[in-house]
Amino acid sequence: xxxxxxxxxxxxxxxxxxxxxxxxxxxxxxxxxxxxxxxxxxxxxxxxxxxxxxxxxxxxxxxxxxxxxxxxxxxxxxxxxxxxxxxxxxxxxxxxxxxxxxxxxxxxxxx
Amino acid sequence: xxxxxxxxxxxxxxxxxxxxxxxxxxxxxxxxxxxxxxxxxxxxxxxxxxxxxxxxxxxxxxxxxxxxxxxxxxxxxxxxxxxxxxxxxxxxxxxxxxxxxxxxxxxxxxxxxxxxxxxxxxxxxxxxxxxxxxxxxxxxxxxxxxxxxxxxxxxxxxxxxxxxxxxxxxxxxxxxxxxxxxxxxxxxxxxxxxxxxxxxxx
Numbered sequence: 001x002x003x004x005x006x007x008x009x010x011x012x013x014x015x016x017x018x019x020x021x022x023x024x025x026x027x028x029x030x031x032x033x034x035x036x037x038x039x040x041x042x043x044x045x046x047x048x049x050x051x052x053x054x055x056x057x058x059x060x061x062x063x064x065x066x067x068x069x070x071x072x073x074x075x076x077x078x079x080x081x082x083x084x085x086x087x088x089x090x091x092x093x094x095x096x097x098x099x100x101x102x103x104x105x106x107x108x109x110x111x
Numbered sequence: 112x113x114x115x116x117x118x119x120x121x122x123x124x125x126x127x128x129x130x131x132x133x134x135x136x137x138x139x140x141x142x143x144x145x146x147x148x149x150x151x152x153x154x155x156x157x158x159x160x161x162x163x164x165x166x167x168x169x170x171x172x173x174x175x176x177x178x179x180x181x182x183x184x185x186x187x188x189x190x191x192x193x194x195x196x197x198x199x200x201x202x203x204x205x206x207x208x209x210x211x212x213x214x215x216x217x218x219x220x221x222x223x224x225x226x227x228x229x230x231x232x233x234x235x236x237x238x239x240x241x242x243x244x245x246x247x248x249x250x251x252x253x254x255x256x257x258x259x260x261x262x263x264x265x266x267x268x269x270x271x272x273x274x275x276x277x278x279x280x281x282x283x284x285x286x287x288x289x290x291x292x293x294x295x296x297x298x299x300x301x302x303x304x305x306x307x308x309x310x311x312x313x
Contacts, residue, residue: 027140044140045161048133049168062308064136070146074139077132077308 007059007092013038014050015089018060018081026065026076051079059085117145121158128162132308137161176236176296183232184289190280192224218267222260225288229255233295240300251299255291262287 007015017033018025027044030051035041054060065076081089100106125141126134145154170177192198208216233251237243269283 027136028143031140031144043160043164044137044144044157045164048137048161049164052133064308067139070143071139072142074135074142076139077136 007088010042010046010050011054011059012089012092014047014054015059015081015085018079019086019089023078025079030079054085055079058082059088115146117142117154118151121155125158125161129165133165136308173297176293176300179232179236179296180289180293183228183292184285185281187228187285187288189284214267218260218263222263222287225259225263225291226256228288229259229292229295232292233299236296237299247299251295254298255295258294259287259291262290 013034014030017030017037020033021029027047031042031044031047034047051060051062055062059082060079061082062077062079065078067073067075122138125138128134129137141154141157230252233248233255234243237248266283266287269279274283
């Protein structure tokens with residue numbers, strides 16, 4: 001089994017956004033997904049830096065798509081979670097669930 | 112009324128200060144979002160954040176170069192050298208120049224002295240890291256020379272601002288050599304491997 005690569009908070013939410021978007025995961029929709037589900041706007045530059053870090057860890061791959069006129073002739077860069085990335089998200093989820101379990105303060109929406 | 116084009120200066124900054132693999136798709140994303148009603152201020156904020164994030168990543172990946180630059184530029188005893196009477200007479204060779212020629216001459220001498228230091232430091236770094244070849248050495252030097260020269264012009268003009276003595280000698284005066292050396296090393300030594308996108312066949 002390969003060595004574990006621990007995910008930071010932003011890395012985890014970006015991975016989850018990628019998985020939700022599937023084939024259409026490039027900068028703009030990823031940023032919107034993060035805003036919609038996390039309630040905060042994260043600068044596109046920070047999103048790209050996180051994605052590149054994930055790619056350097058082998059958790060994400062990317063490819064350039066077609067250039068379109070509405071983007072001034074610039075190509076979209078599509079991102080996709082790799083098998084290693086999927087495994088990492090699953091393991092992070094399990095670890096978080098273990099930590100979550102049995103915390104009475106966080107159950108039943110009590111303040 | 113909002114312009115249909117984003118601020119061109121911001122786009123140019125983005126294209127020149129970020130690696131191409133990132134700048135092209137990011138500029139496209141920003142344009143796509145901007146054309147859907149975002150403001151010029153939003154565009155500038157996005158560009159400046161991207162530049163800062165990229166710069167800090169670059170600094171982290173080349174921390175050894177930055178530390179080397181800090182050590183070399185801090186180690187030079189400028190005050191003792193510059194106020195040394197033998198050094199001054201060596202510089203002037205008995206010539207007495209009127210102002211502002213004396214100022215330009217001092218800037219040129221300071222830049223030449225720093226260039227000599229930079230040459231030694233650059234050769235030592237490339238030699239120790241086994242990255243020495245003439246082409247990378249010359250390209251590093253070519254980038255560093257204008258930085259050192261213009262930096263010293265800036266330092267000379269800052270003299271009139273009455274900056275506190277300590278900050279002037281121990282920070283401001285060292286900046287041209289620091290930036291010149293770090294830039295020379297960045298150009299001369301290949302950087303960290305970046306994650307790039309593959310281009311799909313058409």
